[in-house]
Amino acid sequence: MxxxxxxxxxxxxxxxxxxxxxxxxxxxxxxxxxxxxxxxxxxxxxxxxxxxxxxxxxxxxxxxxxxxxxxxxxxxxxxxxxxxxxxxxxxxxxxxxxxxxxxxxxxxxxxxxxxxxxxxxxxxxxxxxxxxxxxxxxxxxxxxxxxxxxxxxxxxxxxxxxxxxxGFSTAVSRSVEHINALRTSTGSHERIAVVELFGRHSGETALIASYLADVDRAIIAEVPFDVAKLGALLAADRAANPARYAMVVISEGARMEGGERLTYGEADEYGRKRLGGIGHLVGEELTKITGIDTITQSLAYLMRAGPxxxxxxxxxxxxxxxxxxxxxxxxxxxxxxxxxxxxxxxxxxxxxEGRKRVDVKAFYDRDAYRPRIAQVTGKPMFLY
Incomplete structure (x- = not known):
């Protein structure tokens, strides 16, 4: 053989x-x-x-x-x-x-x-x-x-x-590690941190990483978002935090209401362009809306680097x-x-024969832009 x-x-x-x-x-x-x-x-x-x-x-x-x-x-x-x-x-x-x-x-x-x-x-x-x-x-x-x-x-x-x-568990672990490390600079400057994670069509990595790192807000690929509403929520989160900062995690494939997923570069032979840039765009919009400076960070390949x-x-x-x-x-x-x-x-x-996506009703609060586990009993270890 x-x-x-x-x-x-x-x-x-x-x-x-x-x-x-x-x-x-x-x-x-x-x-x-x-x-x-x-x-x-x-x-x-x-x-x-x-x-x-x-x-x-x-x-x-x-x-x-x-x-x-x-x-x-x-x-x-x-x-x-x-x-x-x-x-x-x-x-x-x-x-x-x-x-x-x-x-x-x-x-x-x-x-x-x-x-x-x-x-x-x-x-x-x-x-x-x-x-x-x-x-x-x-x-x-x-x-x-x-x-x-x-x-x-x-x-x-x-x-x-x-x-x-x-690869999923390690990507989540790396993301949580880097998200929490970024709290140092974000808190020191009293800013809002926008952390972009890989996730073209599925927001599961962003959802679970946000849940474990206990960030203030999470934007996933499955749910279009209102950036003005997000800005108001984050400003309130920052004001309520004694350390005077707030954090949001966003999937690279997320899109604003009425908008498209951001891509860049030329399409490859399969018609695909690279996803990315939504974190920086949201960071700029949040500063305009709230008047609060932002830190934007795309974790990109760091999520899947190392053993x-x-x-x-x-x-x-x-x-x-x-x-x-x-x-x-x-x-x-x-x-x-x-x-x-x-x-x-x-x-x-x-x-x-199908697409695996986040069960929004079971695991996400689309109004508060946060992970929300409706029921833990009977769910698998990773809350699929």
């Missing part, structure tokens, strides 16, 4: 732990493990007609190669947001240019090449660790005859079909172990998942 493995999308703490678990459990089975570098860009850039020159796109994994990797964050395989079914011709490796039909959107689908690479390398099962984009493509490949296994990771915790994704915490280590290694156990039992086409506190598997395509 030869197992392939890759990590796609944004990096999160815990990826190396998962890679290590897959490699060790597979080695115990007597299987070989081949890692593809840089997500789906690995097989995309591998040329079966030049295997020696293409070796740089692979990483041969064994117990020695993964011995210490779980002590660090990120991914030793590196990662990209490459999606082989929506490639711009100009970004294809030279040996693939001109070999695919252009779609109406000016992109090409390189899936036949990806399947050829797996066949050439003798990959029996492909293990993909990623968010909904990476995993959706893996599910598509399984439908085309390539055996795949999906493992969900995203610090937003927004992959549909699982209650938990690798994983104990929970992400546990989930990552358990997901990796579960994946190999199921492969050994002859199964594929599934995604590892945590549901109601239990490890299980679900159909790989389930991640494409």
């Amino acid at each position: 030869r197992i392939g493995i890759l990590t796609g999308g944004g990096d999160v703490p815990g990826l190396n732990s998962c890679i290590k678990a897959v490699t060790r459990r597979a080695t115990e089975q007597g299987w070989e493990v081949i890692g593809f570098r840089r997500g789906w860009a690995g097989p995309l850039n591998y040329n079966p007609d030049d295997p020696e020159g293409s070796e740089r796109h692979l990483m041969r994994l064994d117990n020695e190669a993964v011995r210490t990797i779980d002590r660090e964050g990120g991914t030793i395989l590196h990662t990209t947001r490459t999606d082989p079914q929506w490639m711009v011709e100009a970004k294809l490796p030279d040996f693939l240019k001109g070999k695919f039909k252009l779609s109406d959107k000016g992109t090409v689908d390189t899936t036949p090449h990806i399947l050829r690479v797996f066949e050439h390398l003798g990959i029996d099962v492909m293990v993909t660790i990623g968010g909904d984009g990476t995993l959706a493509y893996a599910a598509q490949l399984h439908g085309e005859g390539m055996k795949t296994v999906s493992i969900p990771k995203t610090m937003d915790n927004d992959v549909f079909g699982t209650d938990y994704c690798i 994983p915490d104990a929970l992400d280590q546990m989930v990552a290694k358990s997901f990796g172990t579960l994946a190999v156990q199921e492969i050994a039992a002859g199964r594929s086409g599934f995604m590892t998942a945590l549901r109601d506190g239990n490890y299980e598997t679900v159909p790989a395509a389930l991640c494409t």
Whole structure:
């Protein structure tokens, strides 16, 4: 048996732990493990007609190669947001240019090449660790005859079909740590702090971090907000605080009532622009509205920097172990998942069938702009 493995999308703490678990459990089975570098860009850039020159796109994994990797964050395989079914011709490796039909959107689908690479390398099962984009493509490949296994990771915790994704706990822990550290400067200058966190469509990271750090207000991606109302609330929070400061956390994907999500830069080949800037915009508006100076801080990649915490280590290694156990039992086409506190598997395509978002009614006060846990009894550990 030869197992392939890759990590796609944004990096999160815990990826190396998962890679290590897959490699060790597979080695115990007597299987070989081949890692593809840089997500789906690995097989995309591998040329079966030049295997020696293409070796740089692979990483041969064994117990020695993964011995210490779980002590660090990120991914030793590196990662990209490459999606082989929506490639711009100009970004294809030279040996693939001109070999695919252009779609109406000016992109090409390189899936036949990806399947050829797996066949050439003798990959029996492909293990993909990623968010909904990476995993959706893996599910598509399984439908085309390539055996795949999906493992969900995203610090937003927004992959549909699982209650938990690798990276979420550490992202929340990092956020709480930096939010509380920022209280020093905010209080010293008697200002309002606006802290922007990652979260394109789901505000769960901002919600839970705000709940744990006990900030004054929280703005999540799911609920449009009135900045004038927010300013009045924060001014009152500051006045009531003996230390004369207030704090608000905001998801990068949040938007004002009647407004759009803020993006910047040119769109990539998949039509996506970078999100960000809402924190600075809100900070400027709050100063205009309240007359109080603000501190704005985007935590950005600090949320997912460094090694994983104990929970992400546990989930990552358990997901990796579960994946190999199921492969050994002859199964594929599934995604590892945590549901109601239990490890299980679900159909790989389930991640494409919905969107995981904050249950606003159960966990958020849309009038006060604050986390509000309507009922704790019966809820899972992370209040999903």
